[in-house]
Amino acid sequence: xxxxxxxxxxxxxxxxxxxxxxxxxxxxxxxxxxxxxxxxxxxxxxxxxxxxxxxxxxxxxxxxxxxxxxxxxxxxxxxxxxxxxxxxxxxxxxxxxxxxxxxxxxxxxxxxxxxxxxxxxxxxxxxxxxxxxxxxxxxxxxxxxxxxxxxxxxxxxxxxxxxxxxxxxxxxxxxxxxxxxxxxxxxxxxxxxxxxxxxxxxxxxxxxxxxxxxxxxxxxxxxxxxxxxxxxxxxxxxxxxxxxxxxxxxxxxxxxxxxxxxxxxxxxxxxxxxxxx
Amino acid sequence: xxxxxxxxxxxxxxxxxxxxxxxxxxxxxxxxxxxxxxxxxxxxxxxxxxxxxxxxxxxxxxxxxxxxxxxxxxxxxxxxxxxxxxxxxx
Numbered sequence: 001x002x003x004x005x006x007x008x009x010x011x012x013x014x015x016x017x018x019x020x021x022x023x024x025x026x027x028x029x030x031x032x033x034x035x036x037x038x039x040x041x042x043x044x045x046x047x048x049x050x051x052x053x054x055x056x057x058x059x060x061x062x063x064x065x066x067x068x069x070x071x072x073x074x075x076x077x078x079x080x081x082x083x084x085x086x087x088x089x090x091x092x093x094x095x096x097x098x099x100x101x102x103x104x105x106x107x108x109x110x111x112x113x114x115x116x117x118x119x120x121x122x123x124x125x126x127x128x129x130x131x132x133x134x135x136x137x138x139x140x141x142x143x144x145x146x147x148x149x150x151x152x153x154x155x156x157x158x159x160x161x162x163x164x165x166x167x168x169x170x171x172x173x174x175x176x177x178x179x180x181x182x183x184x185x186x187x188x189x190x191x192x193x194x195x196x197x198x199x200x201x202x203x204x205x206x207x208x209x210x211x212x213x214x215x216x217x218x219x220x221x222x223x224x225x226x227x228x229x230x231x232x233x234x235x236x237x238x239x240x241x242x243x244x245x246x247x248x249x250x251x252x253x254x255x256x257x258x259x260x261x262x263x264x265x266x267x268x269x270x271x272x273x274x275x276x277x
Numbered sequence: 278x279x280x281x282x283x284x285x286x287x288x289x290x291x292x293x294x295x296x297x298x299x300x301x302x303x304x305x306x307x308x309x310x311x312x313x314x315x316x317x318x319x320x321x322x323x324x325x326x327x328x329x330x331x332x333x334x335x336x337x338x339x340x341x342x343x344x345x346x347x348x349x350x351x352x353x354x355x356x357x358x359x360x361x362x363x364x365x366x367x
Binding site: 005058059062063064081083148149191192193194195196197232 | 279281284285288291293307328329333334335336338339352355356358359
């Protein structure tokens, strides 16, 4: 049977790449160290497959066809096509069709109705954490696109349930496979709106405290109430919530948090201690 | 409410070849999209505040990046968009 061997979350702000040289040295060091620690943990977990949950930043989908959730079931997905991601070392990224299709079927059994894609372009949301964390060798990636970009969004409660469903799918997959889960994006940020550049550090710290508390209902209520009131980028915390659900809502460990104006995000990296559940 | 065709224009300009063509001959590219006259005028005038009401914020930011507006200029205009909308609505 498959085994869940790690659960992680990481910010993916594009300016981590595009504005790297303009970060203060202390911020560069902080971001580098956090990604290195993430990479150390992911590499140590020796996952055969990494399920990455990220939004699609208008690369695969448009408002003529915009799924709430899409599972990538293809043998291969494509690397990022953003010009500033040209140095990302993988142009094609192997998937894991058998596990992906099992996730799809498990989702249907759990009353989810996800969309499906046999070939996705994995944009910076997927690839910045993989790249900056130095995950090597890259495991097969099962991409899950969760719409955090264009309203209406899936509810926070539903995202948590999606994560729990992922854990059930992994546990019931009938092959010996080491599987990890990573949610990407967040924490607070605001893009293309009047509050652009604002980081809500108090919100982020309250949110992180609730992740650590393990009180899932309070965390879900907090985000359900607060996400509509702050910058649009914080919506990506839904991917952290899905990871939290996959981890059973416990064991959250913050690796690093820092509000970094030069990259517009409350930068966060976390892992879940799944052995202590 | 999104304006479909200006959103489609911004979406299509993610293609580097399309973006290059747009930078070289914007009117020729705009002619391919059935934009409402006031929307086309806003695009041609770089009216960030007006367009911010019609498209997804990520697409808005991306478009002005492709169109060559500096980050500083975009930030100044988008941060002023609230005030412009308040003024427009009295």
